[in-house]
Amino acid sequence: MPILEINHVSKFFGGLAAVSDVSFSVEAGSIMGLIGPNGAGKTTLFNCITGYYPPSRGEVFFHGRRMNGLDPDKVCMLGMVRTWQKVRPLARLSVVDNVMVGALAHTSSLRTARALAMDQLRVVGLDHRADFTAGGLPIGERKKLEVARALATRPKLLLLDEVMGGLNPAESAEIIQLILDIKQQGLTQMVIEHDMKAIMRISDRIVVLSSGEKLMEGTPQEVVTNPDVITAYLGESHA
């Protein structure tokens, strides 16, 4: 059963179609990869799904519920949470306080929230940084903090926007393992990533966007062998 359905979603900025008539659905418990060259509309699509931009056309259904027009906080409370490509730590708060803000979405007790936050920090391997100022973390740890904070809201669908961007291979490997661990616990994920090797490894299915349009959808194997995808990424001469 699909947990997320995207039906003919378009987003226009003035005359420009950043996302154009995109449809696909995400099965519960799976990982959906979202790839495409720069400017393909991946992040814009995330923004349309999570309530930051209302879609200009089309509809988004989450658990069968129409999500158009809901604010980001409502979207989160219904179980869909995103991370940010450009990380957004609550810079002057401590690492554990950052994650507590996420946990406070479903509890009012600071004690419970702190315990939940520490659990999430252990999951992503940041518990040793709990009392550090979030703004002072290096990029790899900030990315993990984004994930911990999102997980603390207890989502049913996690949308990860380039959590491996800017990381070294060892850090990327940790994140890949983390994403697979999260999947093991039954959490559905949608992942934007530029690292093709990583996306091939983690995704059950992949949607390829190019210039705002859906180029194709398929298994990782189908995607890498598709000539259109190779053209979109590398240009005509390589196809």
Add this chain to the structure above:
Amino acid sequence: MSNTMLKAAAGFILLALLLAIPKQVESPYALHMMILLFLSISMGQSWNILGGFAGQYSVGHAAYFGVGAYATMMLMQARQVPPWIGAWAGMVLVVAVALAIGSICFRLRGPYFVLASIAVAEILRLSAINLTALTNGAEGILVTELPAFKLSERVLTDFSTKVPFYYIGLSLALLTIGVTYGVQHSKLGYFFQAIREDQDAAHSLGISISLYKNIALVISAVLTSLAGAYYGIYVGFVDPPTVLGLDLSVQIMLICIIGGMGTLWGPVLGALVLVPMSEALRSNLVTDLLVKVGLVNADSKVGVFLKENLAHAHVLLYGILVVLVILFMPDGLMGFVKKLARPRKQEVA
């Protein structure tokens, strides 16, 4: 003894001292200074909840101060409503005003919010000047006599000395500190700070931005209106420039900014520095001090010049000091104190 017990003991002793002061100190001037201090703490702490914690820099807090002051004074003058009831009317009114202001200003972010907050306070000031039938316009409202405060026919106080005002001020300051503590140690504090640090990130984590900004504003505005009501009955006179002016809005903000925004003790520290400083500059204590320590001869040209001019320049000097603090202590005095206490911040190398 544990750290918490030490803190509790220190707090208890301090409170006992504060309660005992009016019994020992008879000088009305000293009590007046303490009352100003309590008033400043209350104003700074009220602003702290919206500006310091939620990060919404309102430069229009005079609006809430003025509404509280005017409501209390108008009810007292026109309907003989005692101020301890009038202040409640002021609070109810200020909630309505705050929600109206919030619904307009919170659509805006950053500098635009600041400008909108100034504009709204100016609208109220101009209304108070022009709605003469209601507010007595620029002449202001004068109430010379307060009704005696009775508890089942027993007169507790008739407000003939500064002592009752001292205790009201102390209670108000403690109330604002207590509310701030409560905010800081609850979900609200976390949500306010999340909004301050990154509104979009906070939004994605399930925090309703408009709801929590308005909660912060209402708490802040209600406490500010109480400070306004307190000011009104203490001074016995309100007029538009003093209780609704931009000067006052800036002053309220400065107490918190200089002391340290988003900290429990910042506004207390800010008031402790700003109140004596502004008083010393105003009454030219600086010249007296320079003469006393022998740096300047009172009869020399310099001495005479200082004596004649320094008091007039107190606003200028005040401004310079404020600029220096902001330049060299960006996190306020509280941030400076914390840095001294723990020179190395916990950060990843």
